[in-house]
Amino acid sequence: xxxxxxxxxxxxxxxxxxxxxxxxxxxxxxxxxxxxxxxxxxxxxxxxxxxxxxxxxxxxxxxxxxxxxxxxxxxxxxxxxxxxxxxxxxxxxxxxxxxxxxxxxxxxxxxxxxxxxxxxxxxxxxxxxxxxxxxxxxxxxxx
Amino acid sequence: xxxxxxxxxxxxxxxxxxxxxxxxxxxxxxxxxxxxxxxxxxxxxxxxxxxxxxxxxxxxxxxxxxx
Numbered sequence: 001x002x003x004x005x006x007x008x009x010x011x012x013x014x015x016x017x018x019x020x021x022x023x024x025x026x027x028x029x030x031x032x033x034x035x036x037x038x039x040x041x042x043x044x045x046x047x048x049x050x051x052x053x054x055x056x057x058x059x060x061x062x063x064x065x066x067x068x069x070x071x072x073x074x075x076x077x078x079x080x081x082x083x084x085x086x087x088x089x090x091x092x093x094x095x096x097x098x099x100x101x102x103x104x105x106x107x108x109x110x111x112x113x114x115x116x117x118x119x120x121x122x123x124x125x126x127x128x129x130x131x132x133x134x135x136x137x138x139x140x141x142x143x
Numbered sequence: 144x145x146x147x148x149x150x151x152x153x154x155x156x157x158x159x160x161x162x163x164x165x166x167x168x169x170x171x172x173x174x175x176x177x178x179x180x181x182x183x184x185x186x187x188x189x190x191x192x193x194x195x196x197x198x199x200x201x202x203x204x205x206x207x208x209x210x
Binding site: 021024025027028033034035036037038041042045046049 | 157162164170171172173174175176177
């Protein structure tokens with residue numbers, strides 16, 4: 001949490017600029033510090049430079065998609081354990097892909113996702129940050 | 144853009160290869176982009192500043208039309 005030390009930081013990775021902005025707006029109102037990137041490559045650089053507490057990830061992106069990002073993230077040393085929520089417009093994943101996400105430690109939610117469900121998923125995501133700080137982060141967001 | 148008073152740029156060196164991190168701070172958080180050279184990052188800053196200037200112009204025009 002480099003840029004805003006007191007609040008949990010969520011990195012949004014979505015090539016849809018408008019959607020990323022909507023997510024940022026919603027999370028900002030809940031007290032999270034929000035960073036956005038629009039490519040997986042920028043997100044990986046950002047994780048290296050300034051690791052967030054949690055990541056919200058679009059699945060379908062050009063160049064490197066959500067799965068490609070996750071594989072790279074999970075081989076990224078200290079950042080390998082950052083909780084990730086994948087939000088996707090895909091309506092059907094086969095069992096193999098779902099298993100892949102599970103093994104990569106990512107949760108999946110499908111679009112469209114309502115505001116309340118989105119914020120609840122973000123809260124749950126941040127609560128997974130790490131056993132000790134998780135309760136503190138949840139308290140910080142709730143207060 | 145969220146308004147001229149709420150946008151701030153921050154350009155920092157990302158590594159020894161010359162790569163740069165451009166952070167655009169706005170009302171709803173920070174947008175981050177990486178560039179392999181400072182020149183590319185500065186071109187992006189110019190592009191964003193042009194967009195911002197256009198947005199300001201549109202905003203002023205709307206204000207005049209409304210008044």
